[in-house]
Amino acid sequence: MTRAFFTLIFTLSCVISFAQSLKVTGKVTDEKGEPLIGASVIEKGTNNGTTTDGGGNYALTVGFNNATLVVTYVGYNKIEREINGAGTQDFALTDATVLNQVTVVGSRNLNRSSADTPAPVDVIDIREVTTKQGQLDVNQLLQFAAPSFNSNRQTGSDGADHVDPASLRGLGPDQTLVLINGKRRHQSALVNLFGSRGRGNTGTDLNAIPAAAIERIEILRDGAAAQYGSDAIAGVINIVLKESVNQLTANVNAGIFKAKYRYDDKKYDGLNYNVNLNYGVKIAKKGFVNVTADYNFRDHTNRANTVDSEADLARRQFGDPKINNTAIYYNAKIPLGSNFQVYSFGGLNERSGDAYAWTRFPDDDRNIPSIYPNGFDPIITSKIKDRAVTVGVRGIWKSWDIDLSNTYGLNKFHFGVKNSLNRSFGALSQTSFDAGGFQLGQNVTNLNVTRFYKSVLQGLNLAFGAEYRTERYKIFAGERASYYNYDPTYPGGSQGFPGYSPADVTDNDRSNVGAYVDVEADITKKFLVDAALRFENYSDFGSTLNGKLGLRYKLTDALAIRGSASTGFRAPSLAQKYFNSTFTNFVNGQAVEVLLANNNSAVTKALGIPQLKQETSQNASLGITFTPASRLSVTVDGYYVKVKDRVVLTGQFSDDDEEIGDLLKALRVGKAQFFTNALSYTTTKGLDVIIAHSAPVGVGRLSTTLAANFNWMDLGPVNTSPKLAGKEDIYFDERERRFVLASAPPSKINLTFDYSVDKFSLMLRLIRFGEIKLANWDYEIDVYKPKMQTDLTLNYKVTKNFSISVGGSNILNVYPDKSLPALTESGGGWDPVQMGSNGAFFFTRLGFRF
Template sequence: MPKIYIILVLFFISSFAFAQSLQVSGKITDEKGDPLIGASVIEKGTNNGTTANGNGAYSLSVTYSNATLIVTYVGYNKIEKEINGASTLNFALSDATILSQVTVVGSRNLNRSSTDTPVPVDVIDIREITTKQGQLDVNQLLQFAAPSFNSNRQTGSDGADHVDPASLRGLGPDQTLVLINGKRRHQSSLVNLFGTRGRGNTGTDLNAIPAAAIERIEILRDGAAAQYGSDAIAGVINIVLKESVNQLTANVNAGIFKAKYRFDDKKYDGLNYNVNLNYGLAIAKKGFINVTADYNFRDHTNRANSVASESDLARRRFGDPKINNAAVYYNAKIPIGRRIQVYSFGGFNERKGDAYAWTRFPDDDRNIPSVYPDGFDPLITSKISDRAVTAGIRGVWKSWDIDLSNTYGFNKFHFGVENSLNRSLGELSQTSFDAGGFQLAQNVSNLNVTRFYKGIMEGLNVAFGGELRTERYKIFAGERPSYYNYNPEFPGGSQGFPGYSPTDATSKSRSNVGAYADVEADLTKQFLIDAAVRFESYSDFGSTLNGKVGLRYKVTDALAIRGAVSTGFRAPSLAQKYFNSTFTNFVNGEAVEVLLANNNSAVTKALGIPKLKQETSQNASLGFTFTPASRLSITVDGYYVKVKNRVVLTGQFSDDDDEIGDLLKTLRVGKAQFFTNALSYTTTKGVDIIVAHSAPVGMGRLSTTFAANFNWMDLGPVNTSPKLAGKEDIYFDDRERRFVLASAPPSKVNLTFDYTVDKFSVMLRIIRFGEVRLTNWDYEVDTYKSRVQSDVTLNYRLTKQFSLSVGGSNILNVYPDKSSPALTESGGSWDPVQMGYNGAFFFTRLGFRF
């Protein structure tokens, strides 16, 4: 074992030895003074806690004299109090009302916490992690905070350069459902075509939601289609917006990458900076409106390999795109009497970016030397508009909690091309183009009805409801020079990214209606069972019925076993059904025109490709939670997910194919590919392990967390049409199989030490990414060996109003293994794997709170 790991393990163990504490005791009762037996008491910011005994009494050793205690009990309002050095502290909890109940993803019980659900739920405090790490957007924050979450920035991937694909447990981005305040979030209109993550999938653009607007993020690591609807095969991410009032918070963040591989002599590039403001205003007695404004800028990085000769290069510009990202979000609730409230939340995001496309060198037949004597590097520009709004009313009628809402979401992706030309226009060609784009609109009407029965068994929660969802997808054409060929002797359209033509344009819609029922019962104080069933009917895919059963058994006060089995369903997105385009791909450094034909095209009909059908899944999980000491918790959860008829993007059929070769030549394209249910099944097996410990050490407190994900994926046989029998290696070849298998590293291990002394804290984080293997254009395996990244952050609270953080991510400037740029998917020395290819990032952050 390397010395650094020995030292860290010893440091972890030593934290037990220096424990010092302050004893606090008291009694927990209801408003009438009756004891609340089993009420939970937790020291805030730690896993240190206890429960009240038969008389409602508790006793707890805390770390600091100013520690804050959180007291909860099913059916009652949560209370937080700072002890202020007191050794005795009593709590009187009031009955929960509609305005104070909190929904935790994974349970319909409005009074249940994330720690006692039958399935694993991670709750990530955004304020805590934004203070301790340099990442500024939600995808990158979660990439380094949650081991089962994976998101890599990509380059040379067209639209995916501007919208980072993300996934849970190595499954597809479209197999994770995203909620905001418990309501379904719309997906991006983008379908990912290139890169190693999310190939052929649509996903949700998490970076459209500013981190400064978020209170916490809940990640349900289990299949939940029966509870929340289709797409929740891998799990659910619930983003909870801030509700704070009478407090202004502001942050100024800045960071820059240390450049190791560049053509020029620049030592640093990729400047990032962020400015955000958040303020909440109280309305009436318990109402509020909380508003966030956020601006984030990210400049280009360039990691084209300066060591290689030009003949070895596919690109002179290879790195992050430039992004300008602005957003305004709000969250509001207004009470109408004691038992009714109206609420609304949402916001808009505007993003402009430009990303490097593949280089056209001076002697390239796609270049015009009189226009670009040195060749040119096209820029693919984007203008992304994203907006969403939810409005609803919630009330209590005869103990039934009724929630009626409507959510509208819209995402538009408009492409442009700069520093380019249309070769078929010759020297008269313009150099900038409007390339068209696509958009997706979604409307969801939702009714949820819930009731909690305290007197049945040890507590029974009943929930049911329905949902109506409509979606519309459009592709709109670019200007004529962006796609048209004016001279058949030369390639037409804008180089770097050919625009969408009128033949690509489409407008399609569908609707979906669903209904669910959910029963959750504490049969005894030790045994919880949860059962859910959901029916859905799509206008284009028919009906489905899915179920889930979850169990949690408390063996002792310290040990609980939990598990679940469920089925799932995902209808192919409208983009997967109807997207079509002609684009330029590079195979062994050579440009090839590729047709991506939709499921109803002449090409797919000529090959006998069947209509897309839904994916179905079977999920199972089993694990335990163990608290052997007051400041130590251990959770281990194994999982199994089998997805049948998985939708993927096929390999590329060439114009010499005996079935469609002549057709492709007529269409003036060299290759064609399409979306199909190519994989008969995939099976993903894995385990999540989280160990958390907190204890006094010296004059401060040390919090130590070990979090790891290990996963294994197998791919089943390839489904082909009769006309393509024997062509499975083209239909879904080894390159495509490797892309699916590389959706996540086979392991990701995160070891974090967070030490706090009064106003000062230091965080050390070490992350190990497992080995990733991809197949290059020569159909040889590129191996990206395991890598370890080290992060350090120092934080000092200057006053109650000001705090300063400085630090670095990947401070040892570690990169993945290099590959040949001409043979990789990205055209650079690295595909977007593991921790990425940008190297060390150094940052500073100034926080204000008034």
């Protein structure tokens, strides 16, 4: 029924009349009249566009006589022109002298657009997206804008409550490489231990980058380790910062959730608001500094009251954490003479959060009634500091484009616990604790050299370069009362989140050197070949050599096929190698102390757990791009990713185990788990489909997009050590298998209608999330059936300087299917699946531009 509904609506939108269309032809040249091959010509506000041929000529059918054409070519200044009914439009672009655009990911050819790369690339205009949807942070913006991207808010997940894990194509957060302006971004110091997203993975904290500072986001949906380095197994996300000058933009956003499950009579909670400013200043004739200031507040939601019987209630507070997020970001370029420029970008982000931990009820043996006669709900606090800065020089020397840069990034988590106690200390226990934390620093020195040979074949691009990267990971201890046990007859440490002890403290580093060569050639005007080779050497994992071959063949002017095959590599993060902690887990509602031991601990050695080794991958993709009409485009891309020796969290070994039981009892923990290459392999097969159509309807324009991701994952045999032979069901049990399989819903379908008339626009979006299956603490399967979310936004441009948007996300207040709170990982009625568990969100946005 749902499939038929999507098909019917989309088909109806595609049969709209083309009566108002106009064919425009012309030529794009430089100032000297030389043709610019591969220049991009796009009808503004649509997906309708083309590129110039070998003579600089183009032909494009536009929807309106007064359409605006946008013409761009890397290294030249952009031109926007309203055609006013004229069918011939020639453009002469002026030389920008110093290159001022970031290469689109997927190709190192500076003359290549995202429309004709050998691998699928999504280009998301952040201004367009933020105007028409209520999400305020980058993770949630992409969750509902890109079907292959998945990120869910989590609760009861310790540090992951404060950083939303994100992934591409159902793989791990640490298997996606993130770039800022084409430069490698540092990862978060956090390793995710709970929840159904990113379990056992580290990832990049996208929410540290304010959406207001971003011009566009490019998502390369293809393995790219040979092009950009390790971590790019699933793909690459490149965030391009704003470069605008002499324009002040400001936005005020506010929204609130409609509360469906609460003890009290509150109908709304989870207030969100955001204020941001962006302004750019010219430096000399062609330089600039663009600065963004952003503040985002998110209040608690509470969705704990999901059951009829209090006996089934696991927590009294369950929902979004409270977050205060402040960021300042900049992007700058300063010309040096006529052919070189110095550039720099980066920013500061500080975030503080309060997240709900599990409830300790009045009669709980972890409560002290004289302190909390009604029991207590511990609050895990966080102070997250994120720093990043890139400085580089770029220019043209004898037709070579040379780019030398250095990037430093630091991410630091500092945890606290309040509304808590140390049960082993007794009635005089303090109620707030400094619990310690961890940090990750990264420094990258990068050199890229590129040259385009116009006269070789039909155009050949040669690129090569090198990179040197260092990383350092630290764990620092909390105050003594946060981790110490003063009376062994009671559990010690701060309830809700035991602090890091001196035994957990670590300080480790490593280095990596890499070199690559990339050749991209238009063999003929129809046939493109791209080949890349990359060597990397890690100080702790040795050397690897990876390659990629990509092809694109234009069968007709309307139809092209593209494909690629590559190998990849990902070294386990320093956090996966060295993280060590004791935490409290709740199994069937009962508190259990769990040791997560690193590879060098006595526990792992007793079990014969091997040292972590690198993951390797094999990627293949095949797709088509089809433009049967000037305003209709279709792309279909199938993919296959096999990851060998996948790093995961093991299941939990109990203190009755014959090998380590006595050791665990001596450490006063009930269970232990580890990071290990438990899976011999995983295979992920999938399909991305994007159909975009734009047509005049009445006095306005209707743009319709159907974007879908279908994803299937299989898990290979379990790798165990000789001492653990026969214990495969513990080493990697059914719960852990289900968490890996649930990294993404098996399908996510996004159907968007965007209708605009003069100053008014309306966006209707329907998103269908596929079925998710997880194993609960009783090892029964919790099934979260397919769900559909409906979003609606109205935008009105009051004046050229002021606009207002009102709307809602999930306006029909749809929730995932309920599960029993005492048996879920989160302790709430839902694990973090599909659209989330907060319900309908209604918002208003005011936009100013001067």
